[in-house]
Amino acid sequence: MQKIKRLFTIKTKFEAFLVIYALALGAAERGIVYMDQYPGFGGKLLALCCTGAVFMAGGKVIDAVDMQRRWQF
Incomplete structure (x- = not known):
């Protein structure tokens, strides 16, 4: 079970x-779909929310990797 758990653990900043890159690709694609489905200001606002979510999640992921490294013995 530990080997499987290790596969889904982010250990380095490169990982x-x-x-984050994969999240950004998905968010950009979703933003394009939103702008197509909701033309005008609403679609652009939803696309902006998608990219903003990546920035927030990315910051948290990087902070978590730094904190994990700091607290590891």
Whole structure:
């Protein structure tokens, strides 16, 4: 079980950046879909929310990696 758990644990900043990149690709695609489905200001606002969520999540992921490294013995 530990080996499987290790596969889903972000241990380095490089892995964190890969996860953030994947989140950004998905958010950009979702934003395009929102702008297509909701033309005008509403679609642009939803697309902006998608990208903003990536910035917030990315910051938390990087902070978590730093905190994990700091508290690890």
